[in-house]
Amino acid sequence: MxxxxxxxxxxxxxxxxxxxxxxxxxxxxxxxxxxxxxxxxxxxxxxxxxxxxxxxxLPEVTKAVTEQAGRIIHSSTLYLNRPMVELAERVAKLSGIPDARVFFTTSGTEANDTALLLATSYRQSNQILAMRNSYHGRSFSAVGITGNKGWSPTSLSPLQTLYVHGGVRTRGPYAHLSDADFIAACVDDLKDLLGHVRPPAALIAEPIQGVGGFTSPPDGLYAAFREVLAERGILWIADEVQTGWGRTGEHFWGWQAHAASGPPDMLTFAKGIGNGMSIGGVVARAEVMNCLDSNSISTFGGTQITMAAGLANLSYLLEHxxxxxxxxxxxxxxxxxxxxxxxxxxxxxxxxxxxxxxxxxxxxxxxxxxxxxxxxxxxxxxxxxxxxxxxxxxxxxxxxxxxxxxxxxxxxxxxxxxxxxxxxxxxx
Missing domain, CATH: 3.90.1150.10 (Aspartate Aminotransferase, domain 1)
Structure with missing residues (x-):
């Protein structure tokens, strides 16, 4: 070694x-x-x-990958891809987002990149709200919105990031408050912040902060945030890269702990769905997903062999x-x-x-x-x-x-x- x-x-x-x-x-x-x-x-x-x-x-995933590798491994999104369409149909239905569209990437970082591109294009704003102590990936734009200095090697960014209270319940200036008062204080802070800036494009938030040490706010915080954001047309992106697919037990998605406001405008996913194969993606309502006015493809996102793994893995997860x-x-x-x-x-x-x-x-x-x-x-x-x-x-x-x-x-x-x-x- x-x-x-x-x-x-x-x-x-x-x-x-x-x-x-x-x-x-x-x-x-x-x-x-x-x-x-x-x-x-x-x-x-x-x-x-x-x-x-x-x-x-897992035998079911291994079998699916082996069989798909024997047929075709890759073609890019320039060609119709049955496994990609089938997995997109299932993810769209599970997401809870109405009229959902799905775009597959190769990682959670790339998924969050795509969500940021969609949000800033749709809203015509480069301002992003993010949570303190957050982590959203390794790319230039994802590092620029990460609120954890141990994982943010540069302050340079194509985005202007404004950091919001609330991701950590037991530390910080509001830790001594009750859950209800904690939420109220964080909402007041958000309102105060928004009163000083032009309306941002979106809030991106992990329902449970992963790299941040598995910290989370009281249930209902993001529902309360959503009411404030919706009044101003600001999008809500739920970063479900670590919380998705039932890991929290109580819910299939982390955002469902804050479900009073309904589903987010976008959710990003990755990690567990491929069980080791490189799958990430974004789910967004059609109006947001289709806002881009130029061509785009993905060379490796949604490739047949990873989609076969995702389909088999998701089936096993649900059936068991x-x-x-x-x-x-x-x-x-x-x-x-x-x-x-x-x-x-x-x-x-x-x-x-x-x-x-x-x-x-x-x-x-x-x-x-x-x-x-x-x-x-x-x-x-x-x-x-x-x-x-x-x-x-x-x-x-x-x-x-x-x-x-x-x-x-x-x-x-x-x-x-x-x-x-x-x-x-x-x-x-």
Whole structure:
């Protein structure tokens, strides 16, 4: 592994981060487990950053990809593409957006890029509202609206971004308020901001902030925001790259926790739908999607082999009620982790819903983030056979737990026990 890591460092960018002091090479997986090049087996609680949504090496997806590869892999959007039309029909219906149109991309970054292009073109404005502590991708425009300085290497941008309160419930100037008062204060702040600027094109928001450490506002915040935005014609883009497809358990989409205002004008998706294949996309009502007045295509977005994977994966997800499994098993896992946290003064909060869980670490007896502890817990968990992620806003001090949605109760208990041991070892 040392040799491969040295080669990695010699030919790839310095900023292309890897986990662990001694990075591991994953060679194969099955179900909720993966193996490294040394033959070590791990319970996977991160799924390649929430991307292996159903299971590793899911036979239904593997079969669909293999069969499609034997016919045709790619043609571009210049030709009719049956798998792309079929998946678009299913996604449009599931989205909840009326008269929906779907455009496929190869990543969540590109999906958010497209949504920004549509919003700014439709509204004839380059101003975007985004949430503090947010993350929307790696491209120039997506970095420009990301409200997390750890993932925003430049302040240069083609957009003017205005950052709004509300994405983090338990930190910041409104943390001490009740949920209702928190929402009211954030709405008042939004109204005040809009009183000082020309009307922006859109608000883009993750229902649960992913890279930000799985933080979220009280349910209903974005519905309240939507009322203010709609009065001014401002669009609402729900970034569902990490929250979509039932991961939160209670809802198929994260925006549905704020459903009083109805669906967003646009939603973006990626990650889990392909179960590892590169699929992203935008769903928008036709009026918005069709606003562009020049030609466009996608070379790799919607290519046949990824669409075949998406169709098979979505069918498996729905037929096996993995949303319900995320709700049931995720609920048990969250309660188990909260019981563990009660015994560890370095755990500030266990938050999330379904199988999207954050564990925020602080220096014991303080409210100060402890990124070193998060790194140490990550290492200790790996030593005992558990892979997790990390994230956070002010510092990377939150553990991120997001297993495949087919996680069993026994596997949830196994992972929680390993995590408990890792927390104890680091605390000692």
């Amino acid at each position: 040392t040799d491969l890591y040295a080669r990695h460092q010699a030919v790839l960018p310095d900023w292309l981060a890897t986990y662990y002091a001694d990075p591991i090479e994953l060679t194969h997986g099955e179900g909720r487990h993966v193996w490294d090049a040394q033959g070590n087996k791990y319970l996977d609680f991160f799924g390649g950053i929430l991307t292996t949504m159903t299971a590793h090496a 009620d993995l949303q319900g499994n995320a709700r049931r098993v995720g609920g048990l896992l969250i309660e188990r982790l909260r019981a563990i946290a009660a015994q560890h003064p370095g755990v500030r909060e266990v938050r999330g819903r379904g199988l999207m869980i954050g564990v925020e670490l602080v220096k014991p007896g303080t409210d100060e983030a402890d990124p070193d502890a998060a790194t140490a817990v990550l290492e200790a968990a790996r030593e005992e056979g558990l892979l997790i992620g990390k994230g956070g806003g002010h510092s990377t001090s939150a553990l991120r737990i997001a297993p495949p949605l087919s996680l069993t109760v026994a596997e949830a208990e196994e992972g929680a026990a390993i995590l408990e041991g890792a927390l104890r070892s680091v605390q000692q």
